[in-house]
Amino acid sequence: MIENNFILASEWIKNSNLTTLFSGAGISVESGIPPFRGKNGIWEKYDTKYLDIEFFKKYPKESWKTIKEIFYDFTLSVNPNRAHYFFSRLQNSNMLDTIITQNIDNLHQKSGSFNVIELHGTTVKTICISCGIKYDFRESLLNNLPPVCENCGGYLKPDFVFFGEPLPENSFSEAIKLSKQSELQIIIGTSGEVFPASKIPFISKDSGSKIIEINPERSNYTENISNIFLRGNATDICLELEKLIFGSASNYEKK
Helix, strand or coil: ECCCHHHHHHHHHHCCCCEEEECCHHHCCCCCCCCCCCCCCHHHHHHHHHHHHHHHHHHHHHHHHHHHHHHHCCHHCCCCHHHHHHHHHHHHHCCCEEECCCCCCCCCHHHCCCCCECCCCCCCCCCCCCCEEEEEEEHHHHHHCCCCCCCCCCCEEEEECEEECCCHHHHHHHHHHHHHHHHEEEEEECCCCCCCCCCCCCCHHHHHHHEEEEECCHHHHHHCCCEEEECHHHHHHHHHHHHHHCCCCCCCCHH
């Protein structure tokens, strides 16, 4: 494993025929979104039961009060950071094929990215737990908690994975397929602790992919599969890579 070789990492990115990105909470922390786990994480402040599917079914109003605080009172106004825009720029320059994200915050899409596989779902959709119809999230849904389905009157829940629910099968299968095809996979902002999503980079590595990891600290990936480890915050690392790959950094604050 090679540490902090930005020149080699940038060459791999420029020359790869198929690159995928595997992103986690660490890329969004620098936009102001707290991680779920670890120091200052969401689960230090809130009880995980509010995002347990069985608790939600029994006490939807109580769950929605906490969901509103965690996911909607603040995060709707959060903007992408330089790291998100860097990967959007790579995609639009045909140097990144697909983004596989564990995040539900929609920041990759806000930055202009496409081909985003959301392993854990998204906050920008809601789904009826009775009939399965999906709705675009709108703030008026929060006026009367819990929001109900216009079709059948069932309760709506955010269209992301709760404790006790499986990952969306189609998204997970597509992520595995693309990871197997990847010549290069970039890991950013995840320590590899959330199963089963965490096994995707291992699948990519086992299929012959090179691995570039971007994280502030060593992780389960660093010790086992990473070829290049770029240690540091997501925005700092992506700024250096952007300058090497494109010759200059974009002024993303104006976007």
